[in-house]
Amino acid sequence: MNRKYKYLLPLISFIVLSGLPISGLTAFAQGMGPQQRIPLPPIPIKGDTTHTLSKHFILASAAKKAPDAKGFIQRWLVLEPVKKDIVRNNIFTDHYLKTAFATDNFSSDYTAVPKNGEMVKVGNQDLKWYALDSKAFNVNLYHFTYAINKPRYGILVWLVTVIDSPEEIQNVRLAAGCNSGSQWWLNGQEALLLSGDRDMIADNGTSARLTLKKGRNIIRGAVINGPGMANFCVRFLDEKGSPVKNLTIRYE
Amino acid sequence: MKRRNVTGLTTLFALLITQPGVAQIGKPFIHDPSTVAECEGKYYTFGTGGGGLISNDGWTWHGGGVRPGGGAAPDVIKIGDRYLVIYGATGGSPNHKGAILTMWNKTLDPKSSDFKYSEPIVVATSDGYEENDAIDPGVMLDPTTGRLWLTYGTYFGFTRLIELDPKTGKLKAGNKPVDVAIVCEASTLVYRDGWYYLLATHGSCCDGANSTYNVVVGRSKKITGPYLDNVGRSMLEGGGKMVVATRGGLIGPGHFGHIILEQGVEKMSIHYEADLEQGGRSVLGILPVVWKDGWPVAGAKFKEGTYEIESVRRGYGLELAVDFTRMPVTPRRFNQPDNEPIKPVPAQQLAAVMKTWPAGTINVRIGDYMARPHQQWTITDAPDTTGYLGGPYYKIVLAGTDRALAATAEAEVLTVPAFTGAPEQLWRIDQLTDGTYRIMPKVVPNSGKKLALVSSGDSTPTLAEFDFNSDNSKWNFRDH
Numbered sequence: 001m002n003r004k005y006k007y008l009l010p011l012i013s014f015i016v017l018s019g020l021p022i023s024g025l026t027a028f029a030q031g032m033g034p035q036q037r038i039p040l041p042p043i044p045i046k047g048d049t050t051h052t053l054s055k056h057f058i059l060a061s062a063a064k065k066a067p068d069a070k071g072f073i074q075r076w077l078v079l080e081p082v083k084k085d086i087v088r089n090n091i092f093t094d095h096y097l098k099t100a101f102a103t104d105n106f107s108s109d110y111t112a113v114p115k116n117g118e119m120v121k122v123g124n125q126d127l128k129w130y131a132l133d134s135k136a137f138n139v140n141l142y143h144f145t146y147a148i149n150k151p152r153y154g155i156l157v158w159l160v161t162v163i164d165s166p167e168e169i170q171n172v173r174l175a176a177g178c179n180s181g182s183q184w185w186l187n188g189q190e191a192l193l194l195s196g197d198r199d200m201i202a203d204n205g206t207s208a209r210l211t212l213k214k215g216r217n218i219i220r221g222a223v224i225n226g227p228g229m230a231n232f233c234v235r236f237l238d239e240k241g242s243p244v245k246n247l248t249i250r251y252e
Numbered sequence: 253m254k255r256r257n258v259t260g261l262t263t264l265f266a267l268l269i270t271q272p273g274v275a276q277i278g279k280p281f282i283h284d285p286s287t288v289a290e291c292e293g294k295y296y297t298f299g300t301g302g303g304g305l306i307s308n309d310g311w312t313w314h315g316g317g318v319r320p321g322g323g324a325a326p327d328v329i330k331i332g333d334r335y336l337v338i339y340g341a342t343g344g345s346p347n348h349k350g351a352i353l354t355m356w357n358k359t360l361d362p363k364s365s366d367f368k369y370s371e372p373i374v375v376a377t378s379d380g381y382e383e384n385d386a387i388d389p390g391v392m393l394d395p396t397t398g399r400l401w402l403t404y405g406t407y408f409g410f411t412r413l414i415e416l417d418p419k420t421g422k423l424k425a426g427n428k429p430v431d432v433a434i435v436c437e438a439s440t441l442v443y444r445d446g447w448y449y450l451l452a453t454h455g456s457c458c459d460g461a462n463s464t465y466n467v468v469v470g471r472s473k474k475i476t477g478p479y480l481d482n483v484g485r486s487m488l489e490g491g492g493k494m495v496v497a498t499r500g501g502l503i504g505p506g507h508f509g510h511i512i513l514e515q516g517v518e519k520m521s522i523h524y525e526a527d528l529e530q531g532g533r534s535v536l537g538i539l540p541v542v543w544k545d546g547w548p549v550a551g552a553k554f555k556e557g558t559y560e561i562e563s564v565r566r567g568y569g570l571e572l573a574v575d576f577t578r579m580p581v582t583p584r585r586f587n588q589p590d591n592e593p594i595k596p597v598p599a600q601q602l603a604a605v606m607k608t609w610p611a612g613t614i615n616v617r618i619g620d621y622m623a624r625p626h627q628q629w630t631i632t633d634a635p636d637t638t639g640y641l642g643g644p645y646y647k648i649v650l651a652g653t654d655r656a657l658a659a660t661a662e663a664e665v666l667t668v669p670a671f672t673g674a675p676e677q678l679w680r681i682d683q684l685t686d687g688t689y690r691i692m693p694k695v696v697p698n699s700g701k702k703l704a705l706v707s708s709g710d711s712t713p714t715l716a717e718f719d720f721n722s723d724n725s726k727w728n729f730r731d732h
Contacts, residue, residue, distance in 0.1 A: 040341055040351055043378070043380075045381060046379050046381070046382055047381060088459065089456065090459065090462055090464070137489065199407065199436065199455070199490055200434070200435050201454075201489070201491070202489035203485070228407060229408055231435070
């Protein structure tokens with residue numbers, strides 16, 4: 001039972017747990033049996049709950065960073081979330097995403113590379129850039145926003161990374177997965193739009209064939225999510241579908 | 253003219269009695285159902301919130317199941333002579349703090365004097381901070397080892413695997429959870445032919461016809477994974493091969509449960525987020541499990557229609573044992589010029605051949621399929637409220653007539669002039685795990701045996717024990 005529809009949860013939880021025999025709920029729970037409200041047992045906290053980036057991220061350094069063993073790009077400049085009022089994720093149509101990303105944008109220059117720690121203004125929000133290496137193949141933006149003590153749900157997060165390619169590589173595809181919607185640009189050109197209420201699935205969508213230039217290439221991304229765990233993963237696939245790993249990733 | 257009348261009446265009758273493509277009938281309204289379990293001849297499934305559904309035959313469902321504890325998305329497994337019922341305590345709390353509990357009962361029948369749940373035992377928790385939400389349990393008893401495994405979790409982080417003690421239902425001492433999947437929920441495990449299969453639900457729920465729920469699968473040689481899909485993608489990367497997705501007006505299937513009835517006959521219990529034929533309500537669904545190239549995929553509830561009934565044994569078709577009527581043939585010589593206009597040759601019509609047929613019972617046989625009227629069978633839901641796990645009984649009549657296939661007390665098959673609704677004229681149709689079908693009469697008169705339609709020799713249909721390992725027991729429905 002997917003808990004993405006957070007707005008429903010307090011109501012459903014209240015009804016279910018209080019055992020009220022409301023007939024309208026039979027669509028969810030046929031033939032409500034005798035209800036015993038069993039309180040949760042004491043559940044000890046199992047790990048570090050402090051708001052710290054170091055649990056899931058490493059603050060990015062100037063040291064060279066390659067994609068991981070499967071080609072996933074783990075180093076990103078991540079902007080603090082733009083707060084959005086999003087009730088459900090299936091509103092993320094193509095039109096909605098393009099409008100939202102055009103409106104709540106920090107820069108219309110899609111080759112711009114912000115500086116680590118730089119503040120930018122989106123609407124009336126002042127937001128800070130963080131240069132991070134994810135410890136996982138994916139970048140879990142829920143962890144990011146929890147770590148910096150910002151809203152975890154109803155967010156739009158901008159992303160930038162710079163990859164150096166030792167040679168021109170033609171016919172690559174940018175492959176991404178996200179929760180829930182996202183858009184991706186390579187060197188200022190739109191590469192991929194993932195609309196709808198998606199789960200973060202590796203290679204969930206791929207771009208048309210692209211060319212990675214020799215030297216510096218700039219990826220811009222935007223991920224938007226309402227209820228649930230915002231998340232994404234990105235890599236390049238070569239013309240045979242194998243991950244491109246001979247790259248260097250930096251944030252400057 | 254007569255043929256048209258007969259056909260028209262048959263069609264009208266079929267339309268009147270046809271049930272739309274509903275998942276199950278009665279009041280099958282449930283969300284997050286447990287794997288359907290059989291107990292003392294009845295079927296049970298429990299859902300979110302408490303309570304559950306009961307069915308006498310597996311087709312018509314009504315409320316009445318009793319599961320205390322509230323919470324969400326239970327599962328059930330029979331171990332020995334007891335049932336282990338597992339559920340999530342919270343129903344998915346907004347703070348992702350939850351617990352999985354297990355409890356035993358000797359019976360699932362709330363009217364039984366043996367009906368009494370044991371005290372629930374906590375076997376897994378989520379503290380609200382870790383990358384897991386302790387709900388949506390699915391349980392499997394490993395047939396190779398006797399070890400009891402449980403997966404749980406939702407889109408909030410990872411799906412986890414733990415081991416339970418099959419004697420106590422408690423967490424096995426010293427066991428630590430293992431992450432096996434990400435961004436999915438309602439998982440469960442299946443073992444088959446050396447592979448462990450992890451089935452899980454992706455997409456979103458609880459939004460009626462807008463829900464995108466679907467069930468996917470990955471597999472591993474080890475219970476702890478990694479579970480890879482058909483393109484080699486790990487379920488820890490979101491991978492998964494589709495098992496069942498929206499079909500027609502049945503939208504958003506999720507919460508897979510695996511049911512093995514006998515060798516070659518497997519079903520899945522699921523729920524659809526919305527059944528448009530039933531007001532868009534969330535309903536129980538039961539579908540055949542078909543194994544294709546080592547992967548499970550949902551078969552289909554039998555679709556009414558007119559078919560060749562093809563014996564898998566040789567590929568001949570079931571037919572009425574009547575004289576073969578030749579079609580006119582215009583001889584052509586070799587080297588004859590092909591410059592005259594080509595005119596279609598009309599198919600042989602029922603009215604042109606049936607007038608010579610006997611009026612009473614007529615035997616059936618299996619023969620070369622020639623698309624002739626005596627070889628085409630119309631199969632519709634019988635005007636009968638009973639069924640079996642996942643389907644109604646069907647009537648099988650010669651297309652364009654009311655002549656019905658029937659079982660005899662001698663364990664043979666023939667046709668009777670008119671369908672009367674007698675139980676020996678009602679047929680159960682199960683899609684088998686290899687995608688072919690088993691056809692069984694509801695009853696064999698004066699016999700308590702459960703027999704299936706089989707090919708005895710290439711040309712002789714009869715009734716006999718079903719044997720999945722023999723093509724004699726299998727049939728296909730060809731919609732030419």
